[in-house]
Amino acid sequence: MHANTFDRFEHRHSLIHRLDPRVKTVITLLFIVANVLLPDGAWLAFLAAWAFLLLLTVLADLPLFYAAKRSFIVLPFTLAAITVMFTLPGQPLLSWQMGSRQMMITDAGLLRFVSIVIRSWLSIQMAILLTAVTQLPDLLHALQHLRVPRILVAIISFMYRYLFVLADEAMRLLRAREARSARGWAGKSGGTIWWRARVAGHMVGQLMLRSLERSDRVYNAMLARGYDGRLLTLNPHRMQPGDWLAGVLAAAVIAGIQLLGRLPPI
């Protein structure tokens, strides 16, 4: 078996896929920042942002709710914002006695909480969309061109390459254990929890050791091909007029959404 779980790229030949990765990265960042800046309760703007996102999804030749479906894993994290419901002063909506404390949900608190959830949800969908339409190596190039420190980009690229090797190695170790964990005819097998924990511990140690030794060999392989401390790359990307156009258009839409969210209600 092959560890494919980390790859989120969807192969298509859409307009969006062909855009320069720099445009996609910048627009994604812009979208997220603008999103965070929208005022609480700017429902129309939230809706417009989501519509924009869905439009991009369709243009990318992906199922309409592609990003929405994959975004639910982050929702638990927004629970961290649940405290704002209780701490923001405003009209009480609901209150109850908990021990010696009076718990109270306010309208302003609820509004902010819901807004935070929606903002996070929109932002994560955009990020999911970005990884679905851009190969990671392209994304790394984009980062490099956007002046992210080279060493950081190199670390991400090695991580990406060897995550798979590591996962495969872990899978092999697991399989080797499985293959030797025969079940006897005399009922229960597999040893005690304690014994299993020890085996698992040894496996983690093995993985660490193997990775350490591998890093040594990879470094050797880099040296053998002339590595001298500077990582050089060739970049196949060129901004075309279409890329500029798409970038400007998307930026304009994002600005429009921002305006919509800040306009006083009619």
Added chain:
Amino acid sequence: MPVFHHRADPIIASPLPAGAPVIAVHGLSFAYSDGHVALHEVSIDIHAQEKVALVGPNGAGKSTLMLHLNGILGQHDNGRVQVSGMPINRANLPHIRAKVGLVFQNPDDQLFSPTVFEDVAFGPLHMGFAEPDVRARVERALGQVGMEGFGERLSHHLSIGQKKRIAIATVLSMDPEILVLDEPSAGLDPRARRSLINLLRQLPITMLVSTHDMLMVRELFPRMIIMDEGHVVADGPTPALMSDAALLEAHGLEMP
């Protein structure tokens, strides 16, 4: 905007006196940091255009010897290892690494970039070639190993045999004068093995290839070196060594 990153001083080869060996190892001993002595007084001379097989049982020290040829296991200012007449030291290393194309036993160690293109381009880029040259070299190297059009593929999605071939392309793109391959045919299917043999036969460069594939040795390499437990135990014409059943058996080898 395309971005060019290249260095100012492309590496240039230095001439070697006629008749001198391109690889000269004299009395090389080596112990790993855990104290295990992997090489005992190893001496070999390999001349230009020679194709030499390095055989021997597991743990004989074949890989260790090969790593020395690229200065990876330490430098030897005493001249015990010389490549193209240059002792392996800090000043010579960039030149030596441009001359010696070393392919590691495990392709997952050799292929460290996200895409095939980047991996094959790594060597030429670090040798200081400009973008068009690098691209041309990558194209050619991928063609040589029969992997045209694999440039944009992700290394971790390739099969072992494909990885092995790309690994060879990563050094062919550097146009080495000496090719040092560690078990290139292991894990290849018959067709890939056959095309590897054809490729090696066509390449007009010096070659040192470690292998357990005795059929390939007989077919391709006129000269053969047998190692066992860190010693060179035999070095001579392949037909003569291959017909010495006692010698082969003593070192865990089989007649093809």
